[in-house]
Amino acid sequence: MADQLIRNATIVTMDDEFTVLDRGDVLIRDGCIADVGPGLDGGGAHETDASRLWLLPGFVQPHVHLCQTLFRGLAEEMGLLEWLRSRIWPLEAAHDPNSLSASVRLGIHELLASGTTCALDMGTAHHTDVIFDEASALGIRLHAGKAMMEMGDGLPEGLKEKPGTCLRSAVDLARRHHNTESGRLGYVFCPRFLISVSKELFRDIASEARRMGCRMQTHTSENLDENREVERRTTMPSLRYLERSRFLGPDVTLVHVVHISDDEFSVLAESKSHVVHCPGSNAKLGSGTARVPEMLETAINVALASDGAPCNNSMSMFKEMRLAGQLQSLRLGPGRLDAQQIVRMATRGGAAAMGLSKRIGSIEKGKRADLVLLDPHMPHSAAPSSDIFTRIVYGMDERNVASTWVDGEQLYDGEAVRGVDDAALVAEARRELEKLLERL
Numbered sequence: 001m002a003d004q005l006i007r008n009a010t011i012v013t014m015d016d017e018f019t020v021l022d023r024g025d026v027l028i029r030d031g032c033i034a035d036v037g038p039g040l041d042g043g044g045a046h047e048t049d050a051s052r053l054w055l056l057p058g059f060v061q062p063h064v065h066l067c068q069t070l071f072r073g074l075a076e077e078m079g080l081l082e083w084l085r086s087r088i089w090p091l092e093a094a095h096d097p098n099s100l101s102a103s104v105r106l107g108i109h110e111l112l113a114s115g116t117t118c119a120l121d122m123g124t125a126h127h128t129d130v131i132f133d134e135a136s137a138l139g140i141r142l143h144a145g146k147a148m149m150e151m152g153d154g155l156p157e158g159l160k161e162k163p164g165t166c167l168r169s170a171v172d173l174a175r176r177h178h179n180t181e182s183g184r185l186g187y188v189f190c191p192r193f194l195i196s197v198s199k200e201l202f203r204d205i206a207s208e209a210r211r212m213g214c215r216m217q218t219h220t221s222e223n224l225d226e227n228r229e230v231e232r233r234t235t236m237p238s239l240r241y242l243e244r245s246r247f248l249g250p251d252v253t254l255v256h257v258v259h260i261s262d263d264e265f266s267v268l269a270e271s272k273s274h275v276v277h278c279p280g281s282n283a284k285l286g287s288g289t290a291r292v293p294e295m296l297e298t299a300i301n302v303a304l305a306s307d308g309a310p311c312n313n314s315m316s317m318f319k320e321m322r323l324a325g326q327l328q329s330l331r332l333g334p335g336r337l338d339a340q341q342i343v344r345m346a347t348r349g350g351a352a353a354m355g356l357s358k359r360i361g362s363i364e365k366g367k368r369a370d371l372v373l374l375d376p377h378m379p380h381s382a383a384p385s386s387d388i389f390t391r392i393v394y395g396m397d398e399r400n401v402a403s404t405w406v407d408g409e410q411l412y413d414g415e416a417v418r419g420v421d422d423a424a425l426v427a428e429a430r431r432e433l434e435k436l437l438e439r440l
């Protein structure tokens, strides 16, 4: 791959000091950031002029459901458990490899076109290889795992697996995909939530994942009805149950964490587990608002993500950043979760939650060149104001994305995702959804 030089950008490095370089260059060699600074000598590298553009590390979303992209708009105006049982689970159970492939492609297209370069995908019960195949073809950085489910009210037979089968297939998937494509793809063990997996399976998952050097993710404490079901079945609150199941630690990301007691808050902080905040999903499903500023003040790492298309209905990080700030303004007052912290959650926070802090999340020498260029001078966002972080969080959206790069390759150029014909993508999605609804 030829060296690349991005010239004359305003560089929002997201380093420890939140350094912003007014006018600087980034030299990319072998997919890595080889140098950052003003007036670099490209030595014949292919040059991209980024004058008047802002360069940021690509957004990192450590919780999406690419298998659900086809279902956008098909599960509206319901709370979590009804939403899962009456709509999402039956739809997921009707997937075949072709419909899953169409759904994943549609989702990755949206992520890349809105500046997300890396995601952690909680898949569905079956056909998980397809997710890795599509991520490989399209070039996004993706860590993923099958959604592990063995029990629970309303769970369709098509998604229910015997504990041994469920764990064995996850281990096989991890053997095939973990740390492949130079680390761009990785496997994560993903029990869906506490009421879909027994205590024994939870423990087995934790020990297998650690034995294989993989990370873990689950949804927890999203909704009060869910919490009541967990307490009824386990006789303890969710975080205590996860602690007992050895499913907490720096290698674990917990998604949502909206409703926890002060005791659970302490358990979470001591465990050094990561939290993924999904404000769009939490607001749409009426779940509640997580105590994000308090978590950050207690040194709990919090990342941001959109969750799946049907509970949002967008997968753009811009909407999550804006809503994350607005919800805390309503809760605690304006500025309580400031824009700089929000951009940090959307980049470095996500990288840390995926165990990738050494590789991505900031624009620094030695990191992978996962980048997004923003054009701030569009009619809806042009402003003389100087604060770059509030302008990104409150004034911009996916229209501002001028290009998206992963491992030093431009995968989106402001108009098209590399290798994808938009009309064909949408037609394929429509065709596959029709067939899926017939199978339902």
Ligand SMILES: [Zn+2]
Binding pocket: 063, 064, 065, 122, 219, 255, 307, 308
């Ligand atoms: Zn989710």
